[in-house]
Amino acid sequence: MKDLIMFLILSVIAVVSSLFVFLSKNIFRGALSLSLLLVTMAMFFAMLNAEFIAAVQILVYAGGVLVLILFAIMLTKEREPSVSEVTTSRAVALIAFVVLSLFYLAKHTWEKYVPEKEFSATGASVGTKLFQTYVIPFEAASFLLLAAMIGAIYLARRRG
Amino acid sequence: MVPLSSYIMLSLILFSIGVFGILTTRNMIRILMGVEILLNSANLNFIAFSRYMGDITGNVFVLFTIIIAAAEAAVGLAIVMMIYRNYLTLNVGKIKEMRW
Amino acid sequence: MVAELVDYIMSNKILLGISKGVVVGLFIILYASLMVLFLTWVERKVAARIHVRYGPNRTGPYGLLQPLADGAKLIQKEDIIPYAADRLIFTLAPVFAFAFAVLPFAAMPLADGLILADLNVALLYIIALASLSIIPVIMAGWASNNKYSLLGAMRAAALNLSYEIPLVLSIMGVVLVVGSLNVFDIVKYQTEYIFGIIPKWIIILQPLGFFVFFVASIAEMSRIPFDMPESESELIAGFHTEYSGMKFAMLLFAEYIHMVFGSMLAVLLFFGGWHLPGLGYVLSFLENFLSGFAYTVVKWAIQFGVIVAKALAIMFVLMWIRMTLPRARLHSIPTFYWKYLLPLALINLGITAVAVAVVG
Known part of the structure; x- marks a missing residue:
């Protein structure tokens, strides 16, 4: 029962904050509501017994990516006043899509209740899997990070 | 215990909000923020399935997704800064020419 | 009743x-x-x-x-909000600064068994909150609508963000030696003895790691010699220029709580936490006189006192460093970081990994 209440509260916060990212006039507030979404996602992960991933999500996303986005917002300035991009037809399209697909999902998946299995995702078990079965993607990911770092530094340096 | 389909529905709602935002907004940084919302909704789906199926592979994949999202945000924002430096606007509608 | x-x-x-x-x-x-x-x-x-x-x-x-x-x-004092500042974010920044500064204490034990949340990933949670606490600094700088505040906030955020990496790497050295992210396990590991006399405090096993951790945490707290964000004679007052009264007090509070938190983390990870070499005998001697609950309270009080004393010693060293060293110049900070601190942290991690693999 308390799981259900927690899930409902967190999902309302997540949906409202992700809507506010796009509907806010001030883009800084939009970025802050994105941070609220990221922390809410971490809470979802913790609820789903994935505590290691929850901590990594806060560490990388809320502490890294979000700070990057805030830096980019601080260093740029949109000169013209923002026109509201959400017209009535677009909002109706979004709501119609969401409602119809929710109906479809509910009709086809609700009764297929998946029984829970015993599960614990500690850092040790994730790490073991990472270094034994998935070691090649792990090394490839480290190369990707190196390439991204070099690319970002090269792109953002001052010319001349 | 919350049924698995609730998580799928929540992930769907967030995904559609993310796509809606990317398609409607004209500010470059908001588009990147929309991409982050998309990635987060997919991560939620992965972790929910990983929990309900008892398989830890979902967590490992989410770890990789987070890594790649961080790399992509870094490079994407570097590109945004370059575009801002050259065109002095963040409006994707105004960036129509390759050179002027 | x-x-x-x-x-x-x-x-x-x-x-x-x-x-x-x-x-x-x-x-x-x-x-x-x-x-x-x-x-x-x-x-x-x-x-x-x-x-x-x-x-x-x-x-x-x-x-x-x-x-x-x-x-x-x-x-x-009068609570002044600048005219063109973003009122909501201006007011929320000190609130978040205080919140994110106090939250790590929830996962840190104050005595043997006195912890608010015994997490299995406690260290990762603490590091994640240390990286989350950059956001209130940026909020404060942006919401002030002041060029100098913005500059100070960006410098503070860049400093904080970059010096997190050696911090995390040195903590990973400790985790490698102990084999667990749980802070209780780390402190229990340090209650054993090598050769029977020397307590197994991790500073003895990882001196280089402690040096890297100490320097990185000085930078995290923005203390001199890494005082760049708040350079008292250069940048007016950094990101909290426009703050006055209780909001300023909150930001100051948060800075001091970061200092307390850094010292307590150093005590728990490197200096044995609540363990003193002779304390075990004293506690087992006391156990004969007191009943269960009273013994627990006395034990907690003694161990809490030990932790506070060690943390105060580290904070005295931090203040000592602040008062004797000059501020680092703006271009020396990245130079020092990329050329000396980060290679040292990586070398420490490498040596630790090899040693743990060999010794087992």
């Missing part, structure tokens, strides 16, 4: 959890606040003595009421 109430709370799991959370949470916030008040006095006295002068000695004996005087002064 009280005994019945206590029994009822102990039997009901939810009530027990809530009451334990409230009591320990209040204790932690009280501890953090009193520590900060005490520290403002200690800092001024230590600074004064190093500068061969008296510190505050008018307010109360030895100036002990000085923090109260400071608090009273800050409360009665």
Whole structure:
């Protein structure tokens, strides 16, 4: 029962904050509501017994990516006043899509209740899997990070 | 215990909000923020399935997704800064020419 | 009647959890606040003595009421919000700064068994909160609508963000040696002895790691020599230029709580936590006299005292460094980081990994 209440509260916060990212006039507030979404996602992960991933999500996303986005917002300035991009037809399209697909999902998946299995995702078990079965993607990911770092530094340096 | 389909529905709602935002907004940084919302909704789906199926592979994949999202945000924002430096606007509608 | 109430709370799991959370949470916030008040006095006295002068000695004996005087002064100041500032974010920034500064204490044990949330990933949670606490700095700088605040906030955020990496790498060295992210396991590991006499404090096993951790945490706290964000004679006051009154007090509080937190983390990870070489004998001697609950409370009090004493020693060293070293120049900080600190941290991690793999 308390799981259900927690899930409902967190999902309302997540949906409202992700809507506010796009509907806010001030883009800084939009970025802050994105941070609220990221922390809410971490809470979802913790609820789903994935505590290691929850901590990594806060560490990388809320502490890294979000700070990057805030830096980019601080260093740029949109000169013209923002026109509201959400017209009535677009909002109706979004709501119609969401409602119809929710109906479809509910009709086809609700009764297929998946029984829970015993599960614990500690850092040790994730790490073991990472270094034994998935070691090649792990090394490839480290190369990707190196390439991204070099690319970002090269792109953002001052010319001349 | 919350049924698995609730998580799928929540992930769907967030995904559609993310796509809606990317398609409607004209500010470059908001588009990147929309991409982050998309990635987060997919991560939620992965972790929910990983929990309900008892398989830890979902967590490992989410770890990789987070890594790649961080790399992509870094490079994407570097590109945004370059575009801002050259065109002095963040409006994707105004960036129509390759050179002027 | 009280005994019945206590029994009822102990039997009901939810009530027990809530009451334990409230009591320990209040204790932690009280501890953090009193520590900060005490520290403002200690800092001024230590600074004064190093500068061969008296510190505050008018307010109360030895100036002990000085923090109260400071608090009273800050409360009665006018709360100014700049005209074109973003009011909501301007007001929320100190709130978030204080919140993110106090939250790591929830996962840090204050004694053997006195912890608010015994997490399996406690260290990762603490590091994640350290990286989350950059956001209030950026909020404060942006919301002030002031070029200099923005500049100070960006410098503070860049400093904080970059020096997190050696911090995390040195903590990973400790985790490699102990084999667990749980802080209880780390402290229990340090209660054993090598060769029977030397306690197995991790500073002995990882001296290079401790050096990297110490320097990185000085940078995280934005203290001199890494005072760049708040360079007192260069950038007016950095990101909290436009703050006055209680909001400024909150930001100052948060900075001191970061200092307390850094010292406590160093004590728990490197200096054995609540363990002193002879303390085990004293506690088992005491166990003969006292009953179960009273023994637990006395044990907790003694261990808490040990932790606080060690943390105060580290904070004294931090203040000592602040008062004797000059500020690092703007271009030396990245140079020092990329050329010396980060390679040292990586070398430490490499050596630790090889040693753990060999010794087992």
